[in-house]
Structure formats: C-alpha cells, structure tokens
Amino acid sequence: MNIGYARISKQDGSQSTQLQIDALTEFGIDREHIYEDQASGKKDDRPGLHACLKALRDGDTLVIWKLDRLGRSLRHLVNTVQDLDNRGVGLKVLTGQGATIDTTTPAGKLVFGIFAALSEFERELISERTIAGLVSARSRGRKGGRPFKMTTAKVRLAMAAMGERETKVGELCEELGITRQTLYRHVSPKGELREDGIKLLNKK
Template sequence: MLIGYVRVSKADGSQTTDLQRDALIAAGVDPEQIYEDKASGKKDDRPHLSACLKALRSGDTLIVWKLDRLGRDLRHLVNIVHDLTDRGVGLKVLTGQGAAIDTTTASGKLVFGIFAALAEFERELISERTKAGLASARARGRKGGRPYKMTPAKVRLAAASMGQRGTNVGDLCVELGVTRQTLYRHVSPTGELREAGHKVLTQRR
C-alpha cells in the first residue's frame, strides 16, 4: 500500500498542501491514505506524522513530496528511514534534492546510504568540536556544560523570599523562571542556602 505524508509550516491558512497532495495522488496514493500536518518541521510534536508512521506495515511505501517535509534534519530523517527499513517499509521522495531516494530500489537504497553516511560524519564532527571546545575552555580555567538556571541574583532573591512568611512558592517560581524542583535544590523552604545555592554564588564568571 502507498501511504502519503504532507506538511506545511503555518496553520493560519496562508499555506496549503494542495500541490503536495496533487503530486502524491498522481504518484498513485489514495487521497484517504494521506496524512497531513500544519506545523514547523523543527517541532517534535507532529501528531499526524506519528499516526502515519504507526499506520505503515511491512510491504507499504511512504511517499513524500520533498525530503524536508518528513524529517527535522538529516539525522532525524536517517533515524526515521532506518526504522522504516527495519519494519520492511519503503520510502519514496517525489521531487527536490532527495528525489533520487526510493528505498524500494537498489539505486535508491544506495543514495540513502550516502545520506546516512553524511549524517554519521556530521555527528562525528559535532562530537569532535564539542570535545575540542571543552578542552579549550578547561585550559582557560572554565568548566564546560550547561549554564546554571539559577543566577546569583536569583538565588539571593529566592533566599530572601523563602525566608518570609506568606511567600507563594508558585508565584516565586514564575518570577524566577524556574521549577519548584530547581528552587528547592538551591534554597530550603525557610530560605537557607543549600549546596547548589552556595555553588551558584561562588561560581566563576
């Protein structure tokens, strides 16, 4: 069975899927077997894509108009196609840069193999750059990793506020832009600094 997926980035009516639908129907997809999302390709939450992928069965072929309609990025696309391949499902791209991809054919599989190799190469480059960046930062006396959500100013405000009766913890969390868990990890309910709070106040800038 041929199953199609179409997507436009905006849901305000300024974009339509008509061109994509017409191309899929011309390729033999039953209009009733076309799934549609109106959301940015960078979003994880695309309910109809999830439904489409779940509906595919061994022997089916997923057809998309262009490659960028399906994956958030190359790695996401590679993961999707690897999963489909493991399930015996093919992928065919009708136009654009990925038009040579048709995993139901030997030549199409070869093209996708090149895409997969490029994605792996990209992962390795990112990993190498990250390690090099952390090593360079350590050599300059800086530690890598994500910045603290709690700044010194936020910790001081949290300690002062938690030490006062009548403080609404929920409102305080909204004001600070942190979760209750983060707040209590840094400051006790009575306003005393905890280890994480002391660490923020003494961290190097």
C-alpha cells in the first residue's frame, strides 16, 4: 500500500498542503491514507508524521512530494529511511531534487546510498579537521593523536573518485585524511573494492 505524507511550515494559514495532496492523490493514494503536519521541518513534534510512520507496514511505500517534507536534516532523513528499510517499507519522492529516489528499486536505493554516504561524511568533518591538524603537526616533527582511519563513507567516496581519470590520488588522500597505503588497501586505482573495503562495508 502507498501512504502519503504532506507538510507545510507555516501555521498562519498562508500556506496550504493542497498542492502536495493533489500530487499524492494523482499518484493514486486515497485521501484517507495521507497524513499532514503544519510544523517546521526542524521540529521533533510532528504528530502527523509520527502517525504516518506508525501506520506503515512491511511492504508499504511512503510517498512524499519533495524530499525536504520528511527530514529535519540530511542525517535525520537518512536515519528515518534506514529505519523504514529495516521495517520493509520503501520511500518514493515525487518531485524536486530527490525525485530520483525510490527505495523500492535498485537504482533508487543506489541514489539514496549516496545521500547516506554524504550524511556520514558530514558527521566526520570535525574529526577530519582534527586529522588535518595532526598532519600539519607531523610535518613539523610533532607526533600524537589517533592513527589514520578508513570509514564506510570514505570508502564510497574513494570508489567514486578513483573511477574518474582526473582524480589526483595525493589530493584525494589529503581530502579524506588517509594515507595512500590505506586507500589502496580498500580501493583499487580503478575504483573497485578490495578485500579490506569489502570487509568494512559488510560491517554495516
């Protein structure tokens, strides 16, 4: 079953969910299976979304008008969709930049996997700045801090980058905060997974 969710940000009546509802009903969703909220996407308290997520069952698909109707942030969006996937529920986006996302199809899952990788990479930015500082310190003869580490997000980004001819390995390693040895243990020069990369991704 397809279940729809619509949200607007303002509660003063200047906006309406009707445009979203029209798109959802045109897609074939019964009006009684469309949930609504009038709340900022940054708020946790969205009773319509909570009721919608509770109503979804294994084999159902959550349909939204645009990607930003669902998540408070990229991280929240990824976590929500991963939770749905664990429950056997798909996600389909009708329009906007996320319109290629349909996690009921292999291609749609691949697109969302890129979003997930970006979200994970976002979480690592602070630690990457720390690593960059350690690299600078080592170049001046100072030592300390944790060793370089490869993560699932870095593996996915390295695979994509190494598949491009113009990629400079040294710059990529500096960008990811890893050594060439670490890179090549996980990804081949053509962007193919190696044994360590396969093991790392299989842990997730």
